[in-house]
């Protein structure tokens with residue numbers, strides 16, 4: 161089991177209001193699963209993904225990640241686990257504008273202190289695999305949306321993470337480029353990478369092996385895709 165949560169809750173407090181974003185989420189994800197999370201706007205999907213991705217801590221509840229109870233880890237401890245084990249793909253690509261394609265993809269390897277020769281070999285390998293090897297010197301603004309997302313996927317997988325978290329990865333893409341990104345994700349899943357993806361698209365959700373529906377911060381249904 162790569163992920164197991166029990167009673168995961170999250171509150172956001174501002175001076176005026178308190179919002180319950182997650183309200184007792186019990187979730188188990190096996191290694192190699194491709195899980196899609198669906199639900200209406202504001203139901204807590206991104207909040208859940210951020211906690212699963214060790215970007216944020218829950219208010220209460222347990223979170224077991226790769227056998228460790230991490231729900232009360234400090235940012236420092238979360239960062240160590242995160243950078244070695246988790247890759248992120250976002251709707252808005254989140255590439256760094258001032259860095260070229262090669263440098264964007266190299267960044268996670270700098271964070272994990274990989275050697276220069278290892279960085280070169282890995283960056284070249286993933287850019288080849290994502291069919292972006294011909295654009296290494298381009299900057300994000302010089303690429304199409306589909307190309308930017310391919311670079312973002314390359315960056316997410318360059319450290320060979322156990323888990324990829326994707327937040328509406330096709331949300332800003334036309335159907336052709338969206339399908340391409342879904343093919344990349346399902347290929348990575350076929351190679352053994354666990355994937356958790358938030359999506360509003362029933363078609364994209366159907367690519368995975370399991371669909372979880374969230375409403376008002378709770379999991380309301382779970383179905384295997386056959």
Ligand SMILES: Nc1ncnc2c1ncn2[C@@H]1O[C@H](COP(=O)(O)OP(=O)(O)OP(=O)(O)O)[C@@H](O)[C@H]1O
Pocket residue numbers: 172173174179180181199200201202203204205206207208
């Ligand atoms: N930093 C924050 N401060 C206050 N409230 C927040 C914060 N982040 C999220 N919320 C609230 O928590 C709830 C869940 O938000 P979340 O972003 O997880 O929803 P979502 O399901 O991902 O929505 P969408 O599909 O629109 O992206 C919402 O009501 C939101 O307003």
